[in-house]
Amino acid sequence: MxxxxxxxxxxxxxxxxxxxxxxxxxxxxxxxxxxxxxxxxxxxxxxxxxxxxxxxxxxxxxxxxxxxxxxxxxxxxxxxxxxxxxxxxxxxxxxxxxxAGELIFHVFASIAHFERRRIAERTREGLEAARKRGRIGGRPPALTPDQKAEVIRMRDEENRPLREIASLFKVSTQTVRRA
Incomplete structure (x- = not known):
């Protein structure tokens, strides 16, 4: 059937x-x-x-x-x-x-697998080349270096709660913890 x-x-x-x-x-x-x-x-x-x-x-x-x-x-x-x-x-x-059809299927599948691995390889090479030129990629940081310094000062000197600091900078408490 x-x-x-x-x-x-x-x-x-x-x-x-x-x-x-x-x-x-x-x-x-x-x-x-x-x-x-x-x-x-x-x-x-x-x-x-x-x-x-x-x-x-x-x-x-x-x-x-x-x-x-x-x-x-x-x-x-x-x-x-x-x-x-x-x-x-x-x-x-x-x-x-x-x-013959089974052979063609496996050859076709192997070529597709090879192409996917080549794409991944070229992507890795491109990212590495960008890193060497100073590009980091990914998301921009949620806080600037000056903001990070202010977060640390507010926490250490003013003893403000993390939640309050996060609210002031409009970021998560986890971002404040990482800073």
Missing amino acids: IIGYARVSTTDQNLDAQTDALTAAGAERLFSERVSGAKAERLELDKMLDQLRDGDVVVVTKYDRLARSLRDLLDIVEAIKERGAGFRSLAEDIDTTTP
């Missing part, structure tokens, strides 16, 4: 284009939901996986409808395979029911 899975991230998005494409691809059953792919709990996906039988094929319009991360995609496709079913993505022309 060909089983279609469709997902959109928000309630204002429409599932029609996906369900039409899945029906045209021969899907006899459709599971669809409106939930972020990053969410661990996807009830329709879980229901579909529970109902898979040997020989079934799960079809999606694009692989990112099934999973948001490579690790998640590999885990879900492995769960499909463990149930004796195959996986097919229409947009990427991936079909794990054939040896």
Whole structure:
């Protein structure tokens, strides 16, 4: 049996284009939901996986409808395979029911993993180069050096409560403690 899975991230998005494409691809059953792919709990996906039988094929319009991360995609496709079913993505022309399709899927997954690691590497290199040029990055400090000195003076010399000092500077008591 060909089983279609469709997902959109928000309630204002429409599932029609996906369900039409899945029906045209021969899907006899459709599971669809409106939930972020990053969410661990996807009830329709879980229901579909529970109902898979040997020989079934799960079809999606694009692989990112099934999973948001490579690790998640590999885990879900492995769960499909463990149930004796195959996986097919229409947009990427991936079909794990054939040896060549399974090879292409793993090559594709490896390339995506490589690219994600390269992006992380380039980000780290860029941050390091910025640090060397004196840029620290991140949030600006809540208190200027002069304000920090005043906070310390108010606490030490005037014995003011931290909550009162925080209120005067419009910051949290934790910021005053750190100063």
